[in-house]
Amino acid sequence: MDIANATFLMVGLIFALLVTGLPLAFITGLIAMAFTFGWFGSNALPLVTSRVYGFVTEYSLVAVPMFVLMASLLDRSGIAKDLFNAMRMFAGRLPGGVAVQTIVVAFFLAALSGIIGGEIVLLGILALPQMLRLGYDKHLSIGVVCAGGALGTMMPPSIVLIIYGMIASVSIADLFTAAITPAVILMASYIAYVLVRCIRNPAMGPPLRPEDHNTGFDSKRQALKAIIVPGMIAGMVLGTIYGGIASVTEAAAMGVFGVLLAIVLRGEFSLKVMHISLGQTMITCGMIIWIGIGAAALVGVYNLMGGNRFVSGMINGLDVAPIVIILVMMAILLVLGLFLDWIGIAMLALPIFVPIVVQLGFDPVWFGILFAVNMQVSFLSPPFGPAAFYLKGVAPPEVSLKDIFIAVLPFIALQLCVLALLLAWPQTALWMLN
Numbered sequence: 562m563d564i565a566n567a568t569f570l571m572v573g574l575i576f577a578l579l580v581t582g583l584p585l586a587f588i589t590g591l592i593a594m595a596f597t598f599g600w601f602g603s604n605a606l607p608l609v610t611s612r613v614y615g616f617v618t619e620y621s622l623v624a625v626p627m628f629v630l631m632a633s634l635l636d637r638s639g640i641a642k643d644l645f646n647a648m649r650m651f652a653g654r655l656p657g658g659v660a661v662q663t664i665v666v667a668f669f670l671a672a673l674s675g676i677i678g679g680e681i682v683l684l685g686i687l688a689l690p691q692m693l694r695l696g697y698d699k700h701l702s703i704g705v706v707c708a709g710g711a712l713g714t715m716m717p718p719s720i721v722l723i724i725y726g727m728i729a730s731v732s733i734a735d736l737f738t739a740a741i742t743p744a745v746i747l748m749a750s751y752i753a754y755v756l757v758r759c760i761r762n763p764a765m766g767p768p769l770r771p772e773d774h775n776t777g778f779d780s781k782r783q784a785l786k787a788i789i790v791p792g793m794i795a796g797m798v799l800g801t802i803y804g805g806i807a808s809v810t811e812a813a814a815m816g817v818f819g820v821l822l823a824i825v826l827r828g829e830f831s832l833k834v835m836h837i838s839l840g841q842t843m844i845t846c847g848m849i850i851w852i853g854i855g856a857a858a859l860v861g862v863y864n865l866m867g868g869n870r871f872v873s874g875m876i877n878g879l880d881v882a883p884i885v886i887i888l889v890m891m892a893i894l895l896v897l898g899l900f901l902d903w904i905g906i907a908m909l910a911l912p913i914f915v916p917i918v919v920q921l922g923f924d925p926v927w928f929g930i931l932f933a934v935n936m937q938v939s940f941l942s943p944p945f946g947p948a949a950f951y952l953k954g955v956a957p958p959e960v961s962l963k964d965i966f967i968a969v970l971p972f973i974a975l976q977l978c979v980l981a982l983l984l985a986w987p988q989t990a991l992w993m994l995n
Contacts, residue, residue, distance in 0.1 A: 898939020
């Protein structure tokens with residue numbers, strides 16, 4: 562069998578086994594073993610396992626459980642709830658004000674943890690019932706929660722960017738710096754969309770009535786204190802990275818310390834909270850590691866077969882402008898995002914795509930930002946958009962999956978517009994690095 566037929570067989574087997582419901586980690590691992598023994602025999606097994614060993618011993622990977630633990634502790638503290646209520650003090654009587662504050666709170670939470678699913682669940686519990694109770698349009702409310710929660714793929718300390726940096730061997734600090742402007746643009750585009758819709762039709766986001774201003778805070782000064790704590794934690798994590806004081810891994814550990822200290826001072830710490838948070842961290846990181854192990858083995862054996870040279874030659878052989886090749890890659894990632902989890906896409910596609918991007922003369926940091934925006938689209942995209950299922954688990958009974966998928970469509974369009982902006986003007990992301 563030549564490498565072209567082997568490539569089609571490998572891709573076909575992945576999608577065929579996905580239909581069976583097997584976890585992606587097992588699918589990639591099984592296919593990797595089948596091709597290793599079938600193509601090379603048992604002698605090639607040490608070469609594949611050495612690639613797996615290289616993945617699990619990557620130092621940057623230590624930051625992932627730290628940021629996951631930060632998010633888990635935030636989930637079980639009142640910090641996020643107080644942040645949401647405090648922002649309501651500043652929403653005023655602006656049409657769509659609660660939706661706008663939800664997006665701003667989502668941005669804050671993204672800067673605190675970089676974990677996407679936890680933000681969706683938190684906002685689904687705190688913000689969605691509030692907006693529905695105040696008479697907000699159902700689809701607008703759902704879309705704001707899902708799109709706001711997805712900001713975690715882009716806003717530092719994004720775990721998507723950490724994994725990309727590890728695979729592409731580029732500076733994670735540079736990726737974080739480059740991601741700030743696109744993340745702010747995404748947040749601003751969501752806010753602008755909400756304001757335009759609600760100002761044109763105030764019934765979609767009615768201004769707050771006097772009786773709705775009861776937030777649990779006696780004054781704006783008191784509410785401001787609830788904003789300062791998460792702001793200080795985010796500033797400590799990102800400030801130490803950008804200031805060159807700490808590596809990403811060290812800053813992640815400092816973030817965990819900051820959240821733990823805040824929880825202790827608020828009187829919310831208990832062994833039960835710690836136990837549940839550590840358990841959730843182990844489950845989440847276990848999923849990431851197992852998918853990474855399976856994908857590392859599969860990509861390793863595929864490269865041994867000459868697959869990377871085959872794909873590179875096929876793409877570079879196209880008689881088109883280099884930017885068209887990037888567009889083809891974006892299209893492939895968008896299609897994969899309809900069916901696969903982001904970690905699987907990263908581990909399978911990036912080892913093949915990134916060397917081609919560098920060979921074409923493009924900045925791998927810029928491509929990393931494109932990848933993060935693309936994964937944000939995949940997080941919302943039907944039929945398997947994870948955001949829909951995270952939200953469905955905590956949403957009121959009257960909110961259906963169909964409602965969620967309809968609600969996210971305008972926000973997917975906004976994400977694609979930002980992706981197009983970054984493709985047309987790379988300096989939108991890279992100007993802070995120059």
